[in-house]
Amino acid sequence: xxxxxxxxxxxxxxxxxxxxxxxxxxxxxxxxxxxxxxxxxxxxxxxxxxxxxxxxxxxxxxxxxxxxxxxxxxxxxxxxxxxxxxxxxxxxxxxxxxxxxxxxxxxxxxxxxxxxxxxxxxxxxxxxxxxxxxxxxxxxxxxxxxxxxxxxxxxxxxxxxxxxxxxxxxxxxxxxxxxxxxxxxxxxxxxxxxxxxxxxxxxxxxxxxxxxxxxxxxxxxxxxxxxxxxxxxxxxxxxxxxxxxxxxxxxxxxxxxxxxxxxxxxxxxxxxxxxxxxxxxxxxxxxxxxxxxxxxxxxxxxxxxxxxxxxxxxxxxxxxxxxxxxxxxxxxxxxxxxxxxxxxxxxxxxxxxxxxxxxxxxxxxxxxxxxxxxxxxxxxxxxxxxxxxxxxxxxxxxxxxxxxxxxxxxxxxxxxxx
Amino acid sequence: xxxxxxxxxxxxxxxxxxxxxxxxxxxxxxxxxxxxxxxxxxxxxxxxxxxxxxxxxxxxxxxxxxxxxxxxxxxxxxxxxxxxxxxxxxxxxxxxxxxxxxxxxxxxxxxxxxxxxxxxxxxxxxxxxxxxxxxxxxxxxxxxxxxxxxxxxxxxxxxxxxxxxxxxxxxxxxxxxxxxxxxxxxxxxxxxxxxxxxxxxxxxxxxxxxxxxxxxxxxxxxxxxxxxxxxxxx
Ligand SMILES: Nc1ncnc2c1ncn2[C@@H]1O[C@H](COP(=O)(O)OP(=O)(O)O)[C@@H](O)[C@H]1O
Ligand SMILES: [Mg+2]
Numbered sequence: 001x002x003x004x005x006x007x008x009x010x011x012x013x014x015x016x017x018x019x020x021x022x023x024x025x026x027x028x029x030x031x032x033x034x035x036x037x038x039x040x041x042x043x044x045x046x047x048x049x050x051x052x053x054x055x056x057x058x059x060x061x062x063x064x065x066x067x068x069x070x071x072x073x074x075x076x077x078x079x080x081x082x083x084x085x086x087x088x089x090x091x092x093x094x095x096x097x098x099x100x101x102x103x104x105x106x107x108x109x110x111x112x113x114x115x116x117x118x119x120x121x122x123x124x125x126x127x128x129x130x131x132x133x134x135x136x137x138x139x140x141x142x143x144x145x146x147x148x149x150x151x152x153x154x155x156x157x158x159x160x161x162x163x164x165x166x167x168x169x170x171x172x173x174x175x176x177x178x179x180x181x182x183x184x185x186x187x188x189x190x191x192x193x194x195x196x197x198x199x200x201x202x203x204x205x206x207x208x209x210x211x212x213x214x215x216x217x218x219x220x221x222x223x224x225x226x227x228x229x230x231x232x233x234x235x236x237x238x239x240x241x242x243x244x245x246x247x248x249x250x251x252x253x254x255x256x257x258x259x260x261x262x263x264x265x266x267x268x269x270x271x272x273x274x275x276x277x278x279x280x281x282x283x284x285x286x287x288x289x290x291x292x293x294x295x296x297x298x299x300x301x302x303x304x305x306x307x308x309x310x311x312x313x314x315x316x317x318x319x320x321x322x323x324x325x326x327x328x329x330x331x332x333x334x335x336x337x338x339x340x341x342x343x344x345x346x347x348x349x350x351x352x353x354x355x356x357x358x359x360x361x362x363x364x365x366x367x368x369x370x371x372x373x374x375x376x377x378x379x380x381x382x383x384x385x386x387x388x389x390x391x392x393x394x395x396x397x398x399x400x401x402x403x404x405x406x407x408x409x410x411x412x413x414x415x416x417x418x
Numbered sequence: 419x420x421x422x423x424x425x426x427x428x429x430x431x432x433x434x435x436x437x438x439x440x441x442x443x444x445x446x447x448x449x450x451x452x453x454x455x456x457x458x459x460x461x462x463x464x465x466x467x468x469x470x471x472x473x474x475x476x477x478x479x480x481x482x483x484x485x486x487x488x489x490x491x492x493x494x495x496x497x498x499x500x501x502x503x504x505x506x507x508x509x510x511x512x513x514x515x516x517x518x519x520x521x522x523x524x525x526x527x528x529x530x531x532x533x534x535x536x537x538x539x540x541x542x543x544x545x546x547x548x549x550x551x552x553x554x555x556x557x558x559x560x561x562x563x564x565x566x567x568x569x570x571x572x573x574x575x576x577x578x579x580x581x582x583x584x585x586x587x588x589x590x591x592x593x594x595x596x597x598x599x600x601x602x603x604x605x606x607x608x609x610x611x612x613x614x615x616x617x618x619x620x621x622x623x624x625x626x627x628x629x630x631x632x633x634x635x636x637x638x639x640x641x642x643x644x645x646x647x648x649x650x651x652x
Contacts, residue, residue, distance in 0.1 A: 006526065007523070011514060320469075320498060321498065324491075411472045
């Protein structure tokens, strides 16, 4: 086989310019794959990580399980009758989780569940000087919250305990603070409750998760204080859970739903819009990269096809002096493979250095998430896949022309003088 | 003299036309046979079949006592590599390769190691008066030199039979003479069997035996050197 590689490489070296163009095509395709995959996966993984860190894995909400048969079931034995409900009006709206203490107790001994934190959620208007903003108010038990989400991590100065010490202290999202014009902690703001009462509270810290939606809307208050503001003494309307294996959240949520009668939503459900957006994003990227690879594969196809057409005489003499069809296929496929392998290596190196460079770039990126610079998910597997794609595509591209070459009948060439 | 290659009632049809109409020919080991005939009489077609490059429509080829199975492509390929050396009117040297690299190509296929192959190729080229041209590319060589490189390539694997299709057809008289001397010398010194197609009677007369092809049939056989055929056994 070494003699065939010798012949292939000689043929390739003779067409330096075409070979270089094809190499470049493969290299660009491979590096684009590596860079785009790293960028995209980096962004997606970061988003999910941050969102999970601050939101908990499972949310138990007050909305009832949407069981349309619930009323008829009360009147008739469902085992005996078959019901069809043609439309039901949600009449039994629950607004609190009345047995939340029992629920917390029930799950705190469950080894699968690491943290449980009850919330009171509400909305209100925040006023600072002349600025007004709507905000979502989240009432928490600071200690429980911090066991359930990585809350402290995202606080600018980590003053979580002061929420407990003085119930008039609050923590607000950093973007919300920006919008209101609050630059440093210690400022007093007013919150207008739905019933019109005004409460003056002190901002002691800022929440900076990097997820714009959260940082722009949330205000954390001690749950006792919020119960007073919203005039809902002792009430809880959400419980969040942190579980040992976040990937199992769907099934754990289902189980909690069944056991408690409330709707428990896993993070996968809560983020399903984002997750399907990510999926779409991935498809688009792969289509782009695939197109680049197809174009470079055509480059390879062209070169080999042209070589085969130009080299009919050489193929004829090689066959006459005892080179088999397989040798001929090998000689020409090898040329494509050499382009694929070298292009794949160059693409890997190129991709590596583009990623190195991207890591040093410090620009403010503001969108769904806010970060300084690019978040990259660097993985040797992406490099490996890039290389395998280059290999497979060049093999496929070179095979057909090589096969054609092997079918050439030498006598036809010698008769016409080639 | 022993028979090395035999054609038995070889027929070849190309596009509904019978080009070879039943050729019976015995080729003896060590002889220099020439095939003459007008252009289009079927000389090349016959030579390709004798060299296992083309398959006959009918009849048999027997090489060293063995009937050739034209369906066994792998075997044909190996036989072409080991038993035959081809020289054509055009040299068919591979332009990317130097003279010596062109000569080692058949040897590499025969799994000769590269060092030995290079040594043998260099020797062959030297014997053919190409000492200065060993590392030159084909385009840097004259027509006569190119044809001598092609002969060296044909000799690379020490073939039993050299098949030459108008090897001087493209050369001037000086180079023609030179190539004929090489072939005659090869036949004399190394007893290599040579079958040469030509349409020049003058050249044919220099060979041991000449057959004439007219319209796909052998019409005449002339023995130029009768003393070489005293021990012929049929
Ligand atoms: N591929 C082909 N298609 C049609 N006719 C062919 C083909 N090859 C050879 N022939 C015909 O076969 C005959 C013999 O050809 P060839 O063996 O090349 O003759 P020679 O070598 O004696 O000049 C010619 O008449 C030629 O036209
Ligand atoms: Mg001819």
